[in-house]
Amino acid sequence: MSIKRLKQIAKHEAEHLFTVRPSAKPWHVSLSAALIIASTILIGALYHNLPMGILASLGAMIILNQPVAGSLRQRQGLLLLMGIIMVLSFSVGLIAHQVQLLKWPLFTLLCFIVVAIGRYMHLPPPGSMFVLMASVIAIFMPGGWEDMPGRISVVAAGALYAWVMSLFYNLAVVGVASEPAPSKHYYELGLITESLIVCFFVVLSLELALWLDMPYPYWVPVSCYIIMQGMQLRTMWIRQLHRVLGTGIGVFVAAFLLSFSWSNVGVALVIFCLLLWIETLVSRHYASAVIMITPLTIFIAEYGKSAAHTEVGAMAYQGIMQARFLDTLLGCVVALLGGVVMQSTWLRRPLMTLEAKVFQDKIRLQK
Template sequence: MPSENNDRIAKELKFYLFELRKTERLWHIPVLASLCVGVPLLIGYYFDRLNYGILASTGGLVILYLPTTTLANRMITLLACSFGFIFSYAIGISFSFNPVVSAVVLGIYTLFVHWVTKYFAMKPPGNFFFIMLFCVAIASPFNLASIPTRIGLTAMGTMFSVLLALFYSLLMLQRRAPISELIYVKKNTYANFVESALIGLFIGGSFLVGHLLKLENPYWVPISCLAVMQGANARHIWQRSLHRVLGTFIGLGVTWVLVSQNLTPLGICISILVLQFVIEMLVVRHYGLAVVFITPITIFLAEAASAMSSDPNVLVYSRFLDIVLGSLIGAVGGWIVHHHQLRYIAERQIRKTRIAILRR
């Protein structure tokens, strides 16, 4: 019996760590994503405003929500997600003046975003980039005068992606028939609310932990926490935790090599463009391998200036602590979210409270 269990564990580890899943995803999508992220960066570099280009390129990530449906549905979906991106960044940057307030608002906003994406059964990447933009915004230095400019740059990035998606869709739909997809609505209101509230609690709490520990860039903690908690079940949560930590460890090695090359601003831009392509090729096949390249691209997007001037050893060490801390919090949070007995108790308590309020 022990040998059978060991063989089964070995097979599962081999599958989860080394197996590449098959996918029908076209190679055009990684190219399109690279253009949506890379072109704003290159424009910012050309005008000697790399910080502006980085903001616009984060808005360009909205292209990852492009569905494979009819033209009208593609454009409606991207426009709705673009509004969500702009709204997320605007609310986040508006509440960045105080860490405690930021953590509370982040938790509430995460609850709302997760509930909406769960209610409409939104496909991956789901709530991730909306909350990621919010986290980056609330960790930014508060400057009231610069808020309109920052929001405008994010909006420009989303508009550029929508424009590219329009031309791409017009070209592709002439060659391939659109896939018919239905919008599913999940009506289990209590279960969705409990899950959303727990995720909001852990995401907001992880950001506050980052501040209390006086981490240099505390937004890495909730982003890593969210990435892990997106698992479909408890087993998937621990799998993603393992992938996240191992992928991050190797990815930080890649980051150290790149930063050690004393990259110029143009080198940073080209690196981000290439990394984005590689990530989109791998993320649907193996999450752990994708994390290897997600780590350097997120560091470059968030800290392009410091990546070119900081000590590579200090930068890599700091990011590793942040990401491991967030992954551990996410693993605990994911276990609680998918603990059936705890969720049942919480749902029953919400029902009792609602009935008691209605009887009054």
């Protein structure tokens, strides 16, 4: 590759890193999503059960997948599907925690399905990230079989609450007679190949975290997926560096926020602000949104534990920053390695060829 070509690539990537695109979302979409999710946490805080409110907010995260276009039926149908996937993902994670023999097969299968569905449905950022995060948190959630029905019910209630609030919002803003949008759900060559590669490296990141005996292994695959979810076979992996930068900066933002002693209501307000930031910027400048995705997930993980506010206050925030930074760093390294593999022709060509043969009828029909 010539020096001139390298300069062109560097210039293009720099422009991509600093370009702020116009938002496709009206301001009230971002505000309503942040309010709906944060309100579940606020309800838990007011009833002195913050962990339960945060658990319900996992289900309410489906509101982040609400389409900005389409008929009422399309919008509510997608959220209903995402709610079902969210509850199933969380449930499978709880089962994997109880049956150690099935932990890896279940998580691998679940990860592949979540990634493939996100790519098939062409979900915009954050995509299916929170669905995957719910399953990973469930895998490491302490408790027995007797705790599962209650926890699943709470997540399902959060998803149902988000769906109902979305229905009221869409009836008020969109209306029943809204025009349907062209379907974005379709197969394209490379979907299975990309999903397999992403799944492999997300699972690998979790395996490495456990092998290294990291205190918070669930954050490593989430960090890896945040970076890898936007990668395509046809794009340069260097373009994903802004995701790494955003994730790394987010660790220090989280450390700053954790240095304060927050009340239960304060935690709900902080999460609301983080969600509003993410929803406002995710379609305009993804790196800036990722900066706040990191502290958001850390707040959910830390304050979602039993008596979490006591634990966070007792543990020096510098220790949390160090642990989270190492988790994030490992996830980023594995994700960038996955980006290199995704661009490699020695693996891409045989997998794409095999996929084309298996799905040739599907490809022919779409043409």
